[in-house]
Amino acid sequence: MTSIQLTGAGSLTSHQLEAISLGSRLQLGEDRWQAVEQCRVFLEQLIDDKRRIYGVTTGYGPLANTYVDTAASARLQQGLVYHLSSGTGPLLSKQQVRAIMAARAVTLARGHSAIRPEALQLLLDCLNQDLIPQVPAIGTVGASGDLTPLAHITLGLMGQGDVWWQGETLNAAQALEKAGLQPLNPEGKDALALVNGTSAMTGMAALNTCQAERLLKLSVTLTGLYGELLSGHLEALQPGLAELRPHPGQAWAQQALLNACQDSQLLQQVEQPPPRLPADLPEGEARHHQPLPQDAYTFRCAPQHLGAVKDTLDFHQQVVDREIHAVTDNPLFLPESGEVLHGGNFFGQHIALAADALNNTLITLAVHSERRIARITDPSMNHGLPPFLRGNNNGLHSGFMGAQVTATALVAEMRTQASPASIQSIATNANNQDVVTMGTLAARRCATTLERLSELLAIESLILSQGYELKGGASAGFSKSATQLHRAVRKTADGLTDDRPLAGDIQQLSQQFTNPTLMAPFLT
Numbered sequence: 271m272t273s274i275q276l277t278g279a280g281s282l283t284s285h286q287l288e289a290i291s292l293g294s295r296l297q298l299g300e301d302r303w304q305a306v307e308q309c310r311v312f313l314e315q316l317i318d319d320k321r322r323i324y325g326v327t328t329g330y331g332p333l334a335n336t337y338v339d340t341a342a343s344a345r346l347q348q349g350l351v352y353h354l355s356s357g358t359g360p361l362l363s364k365q366q367v368r369a370i371m372a373a374r375a376v377t378l379a380r381g382h383s384a385i386r387p388e389a390l391q392l393l394l395d396c397l398n399q400d401l402i403p404q405v406p407a408i409g410t411v412g413a414s415g416d417l418t419p420l421a422h423i424t425l426g427l428m429g430q431g432d433v434w435w436q437g438e439t440l441n442a443a444q445a446l447e448k449a450g451l452q453p454l455n456p457e458g459k460d461a462l463a464l465v466n467g468t469s470a471m472t473g474m475a476a477l478n479t480c481q482a483e484r485l486l487k488l489s490v491t492l493t494g495l496y497g498e499l500l501s502g503h504l505e506a507l508q509p510g511l512a513e514l515r516p517h518p519g520q521a522w523a524q525q526a527l528l529n530a531c532q533d534s535q536l537l538q539q540v541e542q543p544p545p546r547l548p549a550d551l552p553e554g555e556a557r558h559h560q561p562l563p564q565d566a567y568t569f570r571c572a573p574q575h576l577g578a579v580k581d582t583l584d585f586h587q588q589v590v591d592r593e594i595h596a597v598t599d600n601p602l603f604l605p606e607s608g609e610v611l612h613g614g615n616f617f618g619q620h621i622a623l624a625a626d627a628l629n630n631t632l633i634t635l636a637v638h639s640e641r642r643i644a645r646i647t648d649p650s651m652n653h654g655l656p657p658f659l660r661g662n663n664n665g666l667h668s669g670f671m672g673a674q675v676t677a678t679a680l681v682a683e684m685r686t687q688a689s690p691a692s693i694q695s696i697a698t699n700a701n702n703q704d705v706v707t708m709g710t711l712a713a714r715r716c717a718t719t720l721e722r723l724s725e726l727l728a729i730e731s732l733i734l735s736q737g738y739e740l741k742g743g744a745s746a747g748f749s750k751s752a753t754q755l756h757r758a759v760r761k762t763a764d765g766l767t768d769d770r771p772l773a774g775d776i777q778q779l780s781q782q783f784t785n786p787t788l789m790a791p792f793l794t
Contacts (some may be wrong), residue, residue, distance in 0.1 A: 273297050281595035282376055284476040284587055288786070291369040291477060295398045298379050298390075305381025306390055312605040313384035313458055317343075324601050324612055325350070325462040331414075332700040347461035351428065354421035354465060357406030362419065362474075364434050366717070367405050369473035370416075371397045371423060373594055377467055382597045382604065385463035392427055392454050393464070399449050402434045403427070403442065411698060412709035415598060415616035416470030419710070424464040429453030467598035468618045472590060474713040475621050479587045481720050481784065482628060485727060486579055487793045488783065489635050490523070492730050493576070494530035495752040496642045497569045499737045500653050503538045506570040507531060512577070519584070520577030527573055535747025566651075568641050575638055582631040589624040618709030622692035625712035632719045633684045639723075639730050640681045646737060647674050659736045661767035670736070673729045673772050680726045687715050721784070728779035731792070735759040736766055758791040 274286050277299030282290075290296050316323055317340050326343065329336035330350060338346050362370075375393055378385050396402070403426025409418030425431045429443035446453055454460070496502075507528045512521040531537055544563075551557055564570055601612045647670055649657040660669025691712035697704045738748060738756045748756075762782060763775035782788040 271295055275299055276379060277301055284479045284590050287369050287372055287476040288480040290372040291365045296372050296375060296394060302379040303387060306379060306387050308605050309381045309384045309603050310386050312603055323610060326459050332702040344457045347456035350461045351421050351424045354417045355425045357409035357418045357422055359406050359408035362405045362407050364402050366474050367402050369477050370470045373473040374469040376594055377469060377597055378463055380597045382602045383463040383599050384459040384603050386458060386460055389454055389460040395451055396427060401445050401449050404432045407714060410710045411706035412471055412618040412622060413703040413706035415467040416710050417465050419470040420465040424461060427454040463599055466600055467616050468593060468621060471618050471621045471709040471713045472593045474717055475590045475625055478716045478720060479590055482583050482632060484789050485723055486583060488727055490526045490576060491530055491751055491755050492734060493572045494527055495734045495755060496646060498534050498536040498748055498752055499646060499741060501536060501538060502565045502569040505540045507573060517577055517581055519580030520573055522580050523573040523577035530751040531749050534749040568638060568645060579631050579635060582627050586624045586628040589620050593621055618707040622707040622709035622712045625716045626690040626692045629716040629719050630688055632723050633688055636681050636684050636723050636726050639726050640677045643674055643677045643730050643733055646733060655737055655740055659733055661765060667769045669766060670733050677726055677729050680722050684719050684722050687719060691715060724780040724783040725776060727783060728776045731759050731779060732763055732775060739765055755792060
C-alpha cells in the first residue's frame with residue numbers, strides 16, 4: 271500500500287486525496303506534529319487563564335452567550351458531537367468518507383485548530399487501517415462547515431455508530447477494539463476541531479474533479495471516433511483557431527482532438543488554400559446539393575465546447591486544491607502571535623460556486639454526447655450506417671434504439687438537477703446561520719451527475735464501437751485512438767448482432783469509467 275506524507279508548508283492535491291480515498295495511507299511529518307502540539311499548548315494556556323473561547327468556554331451557535339466552566343469541557347465537546355449526529359438519507363460512499371477524513375486531517379495538521387495530537391492520531395489511524403465511519407449524506411447546509419457529516423465521523427472515533435471494517439459493517443466500539451485503538455474521549459477543542467470546517471464538501475469535490483477530468487478525456491476520444499464515422503473535416507481541429515481565440519482550454523482541446531485524429535484516414539484533410547469552384551459553374555448561377563464544406567456543430571464546435579469544459583474544470587480544481595490546504599474551523603489559533611481569531615473560514619461559498627459551475631459543465635458534456643448518439647443512430651444523418659446501428663439488417667432487430675432512448679432520459683435526469691445549489695440559502699440555527707452556502711449539496715449533486723454521465727458515455731462507447739466495426743474496423747483507416755477505445759470496450763461488451771439486453775453492459779462499462787485504473791485503457 272502506497273503512503274503519502276505531508277510535511278512542511280505543503281498540502282495535498284485533489285489527485286493525492288483521491289489516491290487516499292482509494293486506499294493509500296496518509297502520514298504527517300514531524301514538523302506537522304510539532305505545530306499541532308504547539309497549538310494544543312497555546313489553547314491550554316488560554317483555558318488556564320479562563321479566556322472566553324467559542325465552543326471551549328462558551329456554548330455553540332446562538333447559545334454562545336452561555337459561558338461554560340472549563341471543568342465541563344468534556345461534556346461540552348461530547349454534547350456537540352451528539353446533537354450534530356442527526357444526518358439522514360443514504361450513506362455517503364466509503365470512498366467519499368475516506369476523502370473527507372483525509373481532507374480534515376490535512377486541515378488539522380496545519381496547527382491552528384488546537385486539536386490534541388492524540389485525537390488527530392486516532393483520525394489518521396482509522397483512515398490508515400480502513401476503519402471508516404458510515405455517514406448519512408443529508409444534514410449539512412455548508413455554512414458552519416459540514417457539521418453533521420463530520421460529527422458522524424467523530425462519533426465513530428468515539429466508538430459509537432456503525433463503521434466499515436474489513437469488508438463488513440460493525441459497531442464502532444467493536445471495530446476499534448479489533449483494530450487495537452482506544453475510542454476518543456474529546457476534550458478541549460477536539461470535537462469542535464473535528465466537526466467544524468468544509469472538509470466534507472472539499473473531499474467530495476476533490477473526487478469530482480478527478481473523475482470529471484477522466485470523463486472529459488474520454489469525451490475527446492469519443493468525439494474523435496464520432497467524427498471519423500461521419501467523415502468529418504480536420505480543418506475544425508487546427509490550432510490556428512485557438513490562437514485567434516486564446517482561451518487555454520480551447521488550445522488544449524484543439525490539440526487533444528488533433529492528437530486523437532491526426533493519423534485517421536477517414537477524416538477529410540485540410541485544403542489550403544480552399545479548393546476552387548467548379549470550372550463549369552455558369553456565371554451568375556448557383557449549383558445546389560454540393561458536398562458540405564464543414565460539419566454539424568457536434569464535431570465542428572467540439573474544440574470550443576470541450577475547451578470551455580476544460581477551463582471550468584481547471585477553475586474547479588484550483589478552488590478545491592486551495593481549500594484542501596485551508597484551515598476552515600472556528601475559532602482559529604495563531605500561537606506565534608498569541609492571537610485567537612473568531613471568524614467564518616468554515617463558510618463554504620468557494621466550493622459551492624465551483625461545484626455548481628462544474629455540475630452544469632458536466633451536463634453540457636452529456637448534452638453533446640446525446641446529440642452525437644442521436645445523429646449516429648439516425649439513418650437520415652449517419653452517412654449510410656444502419657438505423658440504430660443494428661448488427662443484423664434484417665428488419666427483425668432494433669439495435670441501439672432502446673439505448674438511444676435511455677441516453678435521452680439520462681440527459682433529462684441531469685437537467686432536472688441543474689438549478690444551482692449555491693443560491694438556495696435558507697436561514698437556520700435560530701437565525702445565527704442567516705445565510706448558508708449549500709456547498710455540500712452542490713458537491714453531492716455533482717457526484718450524482720458524474721454517475722449519470724458515466725452511464726451516458728458508456729452507451730455512446732457501445733454505439734460508436736459498433737459503428738467502428740460496421741465501417742470495417744482497424745483495416746478501414748481509423749485512428750489509433752479509435753482502435754484503442756474499441757479494443758477496451760470489447761474487453762467488456764461484445765458487439766451487437768441479434769438484439770439482447772444491454773443494461774448489464776452499460777452498467778459494467780460505466781463502473782469501469784469510475785475507476786481510475788480500469789479507466790486507463792479507454793483514454794488516449
